[in-house]
Amino acid sequence: MQSETLFTAQESPLYDYLVVINPDAQLIGEVRMFKERIARELGIFTSRYSRAHISLFRSVFPEKFQDDCIDLLEEIARRQSGFTLYTSKFDHFDHGSVKRTIYVNIANPKPVVELRKRILQLFELKPNDYKPHITVARAISTSEFEKVYPQFDNQLFVRSFSCRGFALLRKPAAGGAYELVREFTFGAAAHGEGSLFDYAANYAA
Numbered sequence: 001m002q003s004e005t006l007f008t009a010q011e012s013p014l015y016d017y018l019v020v021i022n023p024d025a026q027l028i029g030e031v032r033m034f035k036e037r038i039a040r041e042l043g044i045f046t047s048r049y050s051r052a053h054i055s056l057f058r059s060v061f062p063e064k065f066q067d068d069c070i071d072l073l074e075e076i077a078r079r080q081s082g083f084t085l086y087t088s089k090f091d092h093f094d095h096g097s098v099k100r101t102i103y104v105n106i107a108n109p110k111p112v113v114e115l116r117k118r119i120l121q122l123f124e125l126k127p128n129d130y131k132p133h134i135t136v137a138r139a140i141s142t143s144e145f146e147k148v149y150p151q152f153d154n155q156l157f158v159r160s161f162s163c164r165g166f167a168l169l170r171k172p173a174a175g176g177a178y179e180l181v182r183e184f185t186f187g188a189a190a191h192g193e194g195s196l197f198d199y200a201a202n203y204a205a
Helices: 025-042 063-079 110-122 142-151
Strands: 014-021 054-062 083-095 099-106 133-141 156-163 165-172 179-185
Touching (some): 025 133, 025 142, 025 156, 063 165, 063 179, 083 110, 133 142
Antiparallel strands (some): 014 054, 014 165, 099 133, 165 179
């Protein structure tokens, strides 16, 4: 997922911010097992240790704008109702002729697409091509893909989970692991003031 640029000011520190929908614990665990299965064939690969999620929005901007970003996301969350998401099967993206991404398809993408559109509109950005998905193996080489994809090709993976909010993550723009900044609950009052939660997990778009 390409990063959107909200601000052009060259200020420090810069952070890479990511808004995600987190599936329930069961689905997260099952995706982790798929990653482990691939790792037995390939060893370490991109997104091997990332936690299952659906990326909504990504942007790099100075930390000074973080509170403004939180306020905008709070406004979206207050106006949003919960919805149920369904997965259907495994699929893949082609990145030219040399890279492939294996993912779990979202069978009813419309509520996620509409939520993302509202986020982009609030940040005064134009929607672009977007397909909600849960990444299993990101940007692996074509030869690695051909080695492991037959065990996923045409396989159904039918699950559902209730989406009742989203989360804002960040990592230093220079690199590192994403950490949780704030969780937003649909239809809930704004959270109180707070710094980063005492929580960290690896995420990848």
